[in-house]
Amino acid sequence: MITGPVRGADVGSFEQGIFVMRIAVIDDYNNAAAALPCWSGLSAGAEVRFFPDHLADPAAVVERLADYDAVVAMRERTPFPAEVLSRLPRLKLLVTAGMHNAAIDLAAAARQGVVVSGTRMTPFPAAELTWALILELSRRAGAQDAGLRGGSWQSGVGTGLAGGTLGVVGLGKLGKRVAAVGAAFGMDVVAWSPHMTAERAEAVGVRAVGKEELFSSSDIVSVHLRLSDSTTGLVAEDDLRRMRRSAFLVNTSRAQIVDETALVKALGEGWIAGAGLDVYEEEPLPAGHRLLDAPNTVLTPHIGYVTGDNFALVYGDSVEAVNAYLGGSPVRVLSGE
Numbered sequence: 526m527i528t529g530p531v532r533g534a535d536v537g538s539f540e541q542g543i544f545v546m547r548i549a550v551i552d553d554y555n556n557a558a559a560a561l562p563c564w565s566g567l568s569a570g571a572e573v574r575f576f577p578d579h580l581a582d583p584a585a586v587v588e589r590l591a592d593y594d595a596v597v598a599m600r601e602r603t604p605f606p607a608e609v610l611s612r613l614p615r616l617k618l619l620v621t622a623g624m625h626n627a628a629i630d631l632a633a634a635a636r637q638g639v640v641v642s643g644t645r646m647t648p649f650p651a652a653e654l655t656w657a658l659i660l661e662l663s664r665r666a667g668a669q670d671a672g673l674r675g676g677s678w679q680s681g682v683g684t685g686l687a688g689g690t691l692g693v694v695g696l697g698k699l700g701k702r703v704a705a706v707g708a709a710f711g712m713d714v715v716a717w718s719p720h721m722t723a724e725r726a727e728a729v730g731v732r733a734v735g736k737e738e739l740f741s742s743s744d745i746v747s748v749h750l751r752l753s754d755s756t757t758g759l760v761a762e763d764d765l766r767r768m769r770r771s772a773f774l775v776n777t778s779r780a781q782i783v784d785e786t787a788l789v790k791a792l793g794e795g796w797i798a799g800a801g802l803d804v805y806e807e808e809p810l811p812a813g814h815r816l817l818d819a820p821n822t823v824l825t826p827h828i829g830y831v832t833g834d835n836f837a838l839v840y841g842d843s844v845e846a847v848n849a850y851l852g853g854s855p856v857r858v859l860s861g862e
Contacts, residue, residue, distance in 0.1 A: 548573040548847060549593040550840075551580075552602035557831075563841045568848045579603070579809055587612040594618065595850070597843045600830065601626055602808065607633035620846045622646060622830075622839040624857065627752045627779075631861030640850060641859045644842035651803075651829035652702035655747055655777045658801030659686075661823045662773045663745075684744075684771070684798075687711035692743030693731065694718060694760070695778070700749035701729050707745075715739055718750060719759075740767040745775065752779035762787035768797045777829045780804040785816075792819040803829045 548571060550558050559575040567573065579602060580586045587609060590596055595618040598605070605619065607630045616639050621629060624643035634641050661667050664683040672680045691707035693700045693716040700716065707714045714731040717739040726733035740746060746768065750756045760774075760783040768774070774797055776783050785806055791797050799821030808827055810816065816824065842857070849856040 546571045546595060546847070546851060547593045548595040548597065549590055550575045550597040550843075551590075552599050553577045554579075554599075557836055558597075558599075558840050561837060561840050563837070563844050566841075566844050566848070568851050571847060571851070581807075583609050591615065595620065595847055597840070597847075598622070598626070598629075599839070601628035604628035605634070606630050610634055610637055610639060618642065618847065618850045618855075620644065620843045621859070622843075624859065625751065626859070629859075631859055635861060640855045642846040642850070642855055643857045643859050644839045644846065646830060646839060647832075647835050648698040648702065650832045650835055651777050652699050652706070654803060654825065654829045655699075655703050655749075655775055656706055658775050658777065658803065658823050658825070659745055659747070659773070662775070662799050662801050667823075686745075689713070689744035690715060690742055692717070692734075692739040692746040694739065694746060694748045695750035696721065696725060696729065696731070697749060697751070699778075700747075703747055703749060704729060704731050712744075715743065719755065736764070737767060740764045741769070743772060744769065745773050747775040748778045748782055750778055750782055752781055757781045758784050760784065762790070765791040765796055770795060771798050773797065773799050773801065775801040777803040780806045789815050789819055792821060799823070801825075803827055 550573060553559055553575045556577050564573055586603060590613055594615055597620045599622050610633050619639055619641045622644050623646045629641060631641055663686060687710055689712050691712045691714045693704045695718045696716045704714045715734045716726050716731045717734055717736050721733050723733045762784055765787050792800060801823040803825045804827055846856055
């Protein structure tokens with residue numbers, strides 16, 4: 526029985542005298558969330574259902590979630606714009622992995638009385654995946670493995686990193702980690718962002734340069750910016766044209782930061798040597814998507830944050846957020862201000 530400062534039937538419903546808060550965990554690819562033990566810690570009377578499939582159609586999302594009081598969303602896999610939120614009048618709590626989600630209209634949620642709570646996430650996995658992509662582009666270990674198993678002995682020549690230039694676009698938590706590894710490989714590391722200063726760069730042992738210099742001088746350009754109105758399309762065709770023909774672009778941040786049409790053109794026409802991507806404008810990436818046929822690419826299915834320790838942290842915090850809401854004291858509340 527849920528007692529205390531909960532708003533009774535405004536939050537859920539009563540069935541046989543027992544309060545029930547219905548919780549939907551959506552986009553649970555591979556049933557990763559469902560397999561965690563943290564859900565046993567939910568307050569008595571709360572029930573949870575897991576949905577491993579992804580729904581791209583907003584109408585289908587609304588139909589699925591109409592009877593739920595709370596939704597736990599993994600990152601930006603499913604958007605919650607105002608038009609979707611307005612069609613979910615029963616929704617009272619929306620929990621998102623991480624403390625920032627550009628796919629949730631926080632202002633609309635606040636107007637509707639929906640509490641949006643975030644969770645903690647570790648900054649390490651995405652930086653580690655960045656280097657997995659860089660190393661695969663430069664040394665092609667995976668491709669060489671596939672070739673060896675297919676009967677060939679050595680195919681192509683790799684690219685060394687020591688003495689090369691790593692250009693980091695965005696020097697936040699992830700960018701700093703990627704820069705530190707580049708320095709450990711003996712690379713000259715340069716950085717740029719719209720608000721970069723020489724002092725910020727020097728504090729982490731890299732050089733601040735202008736945008737044009739970063740793209741024209743780097744052997745590897747790695748993107749680590751938060752998606753916003755100001756960063757959407759920030760890496761444009763002109764920037765890709767400035768890159769060396771031997772250079773690689775890596776994006777484990779958000780697809781919309783890089784002009785996808787220009788990137789496909791750059792790969793097809795050989796402006797750059799290749800690209801490593803973990804993020805896409807449309808996810809899951811549909812069969813026949815143009816990037817799947819683009820040459821010289823290493824593509825991963827948005828797994829930068831997908832590690833067991835990260836999921837345990839995210840979903841453990843999600844349980845805490847539900848319990849805190851039911852107790853009348855929501856935690857890690859996100860606002861649109």
